[in-house]
Amino acid sequence: MSEILVLVEQVDGEVKKVTLELLTLARSLGTPSAVWAGPGFGADAKAKLAEYGAEKIYVAGSADVVDHVVAPKAELLAQLVGSAAPAAVLVAATAEGKEVAGRLAVKTDSGVITDAVGVGEGFVADQSIFGGGVNVHSRVTKGTPIIAVRPNSTAPAPAPAAGAEEEVSVALSDAAKASKIVERVKQEKGARPELTEAAIVVSGGRGVGSAENFSIIEGLADVLGAAVGASRAATDAGWYPHQFQVGQTGKTVSPQLYIAAGISGAIQHRAGMQTAKTIVAINKDPEAPIFELADFGVVGDLHQIVPQLADEVSKRK
């Protein structure tokens, strides 16, 4: 079977769920090889990648690969496309993943598909466009298909494989080192699941009213084991950090369940959550556009409803 490269997403040496999804998807298309970029590769990561079907793991452990913006990862993948001649390359459709895919496409003279929500036979990708209004099948027609796949598109399932490690050294060009990352500023993340990966997301908007009141949203998220999201109105007001913004210019999420509290449902917000499987809205305005999307909606004051819902969820657990 033909080789499929999967670029690993990791935090502090721990493999992210989206990578396990991509490996699972890659198994249906060929033989997955994981590609690790940067330092921090260890026994746990190796075991995890092998458990989910990585036949090979290419490890480029040099810090240079992650200390410059995007370009080195594209150069690493381009080198592997040259040496391994894979049938396709899969990356996570995060903002950075898509940028890697873009540069790789130029380098390898290949087509790129972004924001796939599935990939089938012949590397035909499913895309959901125009805010979920149109479903498209698309495919790359030149070069090696490079496909950026959205998190939560596939349910990860283990299928152990060899996980044979192979060291890779990349000779980075000067152009790839043009943008140097001089500092990484980490803002509080907490113990909640990551926004784009979570099965359940509870988001708050302007209706939450203040930074303190976001504890109501967090309270519901915690009893559900959910991630917390926010509308732009809430992040702009400084009530919640920007990296939790859901929408056009924030994160795109496709959870099983999305709960929107005090969010009107502006088109830019919908662009980031419309593909959630089930949507629940809580809003005091019965005319709020978010109700057009909701599978279940409650018209009323979120300050009453959300804590009551959280209580009821803990009672039923």
Place this chain on the structure above:
Amino acid sequence: MNIVVCVKQVPDTATERKLRSDDKTLDRDAADGVVNELDEYAVEEALKLKEAHGGEVTVLTMGPGKATETIRKALAMGADKAVHLSDDALHGSDALSTSYAMAQTLKKIGFDLVILGSESTDARTGVLAAMLAERLGAAQLTLANKVDVEGSSISIQRLTDYGYDKVEATLPAVVSVVEKINEPRYPSFKGIMAAKKKPVETLSVGDASIDAAQVGLGAAWSEVVDFAAAPPRAAGTIVKDEGDGGVKAAEFLASKKFI
């Protein structure tokens, strides 16, 4: 500083957006064309940098004839002049050919700094800035919520999953911006009047030394196989809170096995 800001005309997100049934490309006639929202932030940032450091701001738009409306809006905000890359040969270009055509044009018109939005509202690929940096051999400074220029040094804050990275480079560079970076100005009446007299240079594929065989639908590196309207979401159940709204929501979650 010679700043080029890339402005795309996109269909208004408030109207129904469609693909054409004949060649499966964006139906640009079905909806009103507007400036891609994030590109107004790109223009604003370009104007601010010009105000602080001097230089000139050029708008670059690739798109059909009607994209001139979009160009005028950017000029009305305060950009000095515009280049409109417009040619039927470009119709149906994918990200690879769009980035190629724009890179060729940028090489022709020259730049110290190129500023883009981080994503368009229609195609939303979010790849263009990275592709331009790759093609131009310029530093990639993307997803910026802050830009600082000093002489030939440039630094940004790049938004990440955990917060942000501080990134440094030397000009020339390609920057893409997120909406946190500034608040775009509204064109003043004076600005709107002045925009009518500002120079807009229209370039064909040949004018910009673009190989016609590398652009357009026929040259695309990817294709739409087929498409269909998504089935409408089934209407949901909406209840009014009578003091038991939270309980009712919990019942719904239980019925869907979330709890």
